[in-house]
Amino acid sequence: MVQVDDGYQAEIGDWLIPSGDFADVPGLFARIRDSGRRAGIWTAPFLVGALSQVAAEHPDWLVRNDDGSPVSAGHNWNQDLYALDSTHPGAADYLATVFRTFRDWGIDFHKIDFVYAGALPGKRYSDISPIQAYRDALGLIREAIGSDAYLLGCGAPQLPSIGLVDAMRVSPDIAPTYLPEDDDISMPGQWGAVLNGESRSFQHGRFWVNDPDCIVARPGIERREGWASHVSKFGGLRGSSDAIDQLDDWGLETTRRLLSEPVPRYFID
Numbered sequence: 001m002v003q004v005d006d007g008y009q010a011e012i013g014d015w016l017i018p019s020g021d022f023a024d025v026p027g028l029f030a031r032i033r034d035s036g037r038r039a040g041i042w043t044a045p046f047l048v049g050a051l052s053q054v055a056a057e058h059p060d061w062l063v064r065n066d067d068g069s070p071v072s073a074g075h076n077w078n079q080d081l082y083a084l085d086s087t088h089p090g091a092a093d094y095l096a097t098v099f100r101t102f103r104d105w106g107i108d109f110h111k112i113d114f115v116y117a118g119a120l121p122g123k124r125y126s127d128i129s130p131i132q133a134y135r136d137a138l139g140l141i142r143e144a145i146g147s148d149a150y151l152l153g154c155g156a157p158q159l160p161s162i163g164l165v166d167a168m169r170v171s172p173d174i175a176p177t178y179l180p181e182d183d184d185i186s187m188p189g190q191w192g193a194v195l196n197g198e199s200r201s202f203q204h205g206r207f208w209v210n211d212p213d214c215i216v217a218r219p220g221i222e223r224r225e226g227w228a229s230h231v232s233k234f235g236g237l238r239g240s241s242d243a244i245d246q247l248d249d250w251g252l253e254t255t256r257r258l259l260s261e262p263v264p265r266y267f268i269d
Contacts, residue, residue: 001109002032003040003239012049012077013084015098029105040109040150041102045095045141046118047073050080054094061091063122071122073114083117086137087126095137099144110145113154115161131160138164152211152237158203167209167237171196174213174241178222190227197234201267204236210267214241215258217251228254236263 008025010017018025029039048055048062055062062070063083070082085091102110119134126133134157142151142164153161154169161168172180173188180189197212204210212235217224231238240255247255 001038001040001239002035003042003109003111004028004032005042006044006113008041009043011052012044012047012079012081013052013054014049015043015045016101017053026105029107033106038109039105039107040111041107042111042113043098044114044117045098045112046084046086046116046137047114048082048084049077050082054084055082058090058094061085061088061094063120063124065122071120073117073120081114081117083120083122085122085124085133086118086140087124087128087133089125091125092137092140096140096144099141103145103149108145108149109152110141110149111152111154112141112156115153115156119157119160131157134160135164153208154211158200158207162207165208167211168203168207169211169213170200170203171212174216174227176216176221190223194226194230197230201234204234205264205266209236210234211237214239215255216241217254218242218246219248219251224251224254228258231258232261234267236267238263 008019008022009015010019022028032039061084063085065071073081073083075081086095118137119130121130124133138161145151151165152167153165156168171193172186174190174193175188178190180187180192185192193213200210212231215231215238217228221227238259240259242251242255
């Protein structure tokens with residue numbers, strides 16, 4: 001499976017508008033499938049960037065504070081981020097259209113990221129709890145992509161996602177460095193990824209397939225042997241994030257081994 005990551009879209013929230021670097025997004029997925037591989041895509045479906053066309057044309061699709069301002073979902077991609085109100089009929093229809101379109105493009109692997117935004121408190125079109133709104137939105141995506149598609153949750157509330165995703169990221173992002181920035185264990189780094197991956201190992205095979213984050217085995221990755229060992233022991237879903245031409249002999253052999261070796265049904269008996 002080849003997954004196209006963040007960057008193909010014009011803005012966060014404008015999932016069907018290509019960026020300048022990806023002029024023919026459907027054609028890209030057709031070429032992936034023509035090569036005999038499955039096609040995957042990354043989205044952050046419950047985020048709406050302040051610079052997006054969605055935010056400009058549909059401000060009524062955003063979760064609101066009591067004073068009427070949009071609920072903040074953070075700041076990234078050099079812009080403020082807001083939470084999509086998936087209970088609004090227009091927003092729900094847009095969300096379903098996006099993922100049905102992906103299905104029509106032949107995509108059957110979906111990494112949905114930053115999905116905590118779907119459960120943020122705030123005023124919504126429908127008077128339901130944030131958790132119910134989140135689960136309903138996941139169900140909408142699940143229906144749109146079809147029962148045969150694979151759904152990976154990332155940046156997600158754990159327990160509210162049970163029964164709706166096939167796999168779940170169970171740790172922060174991996175990074176080239178062992179320690180995260182400012183020793184913040186929630187930030188990218190091998191330390192936090194290993195701690196979370198081990199402590200949540202019981203979930204694998206019971207709630208979903210655990211995703212420990214990508215294999216990174218190129219020279220320059222701190223303690224790359226330790227990360228490879230962690231993925232081997234606690235990696236249910238496995239993918240490589242290295243440029244192949246950056247791998248040395250050890251990195252190439254390790255990547256091949258980790259992608260091909262069988263994964264236990266459970267990590268803890």
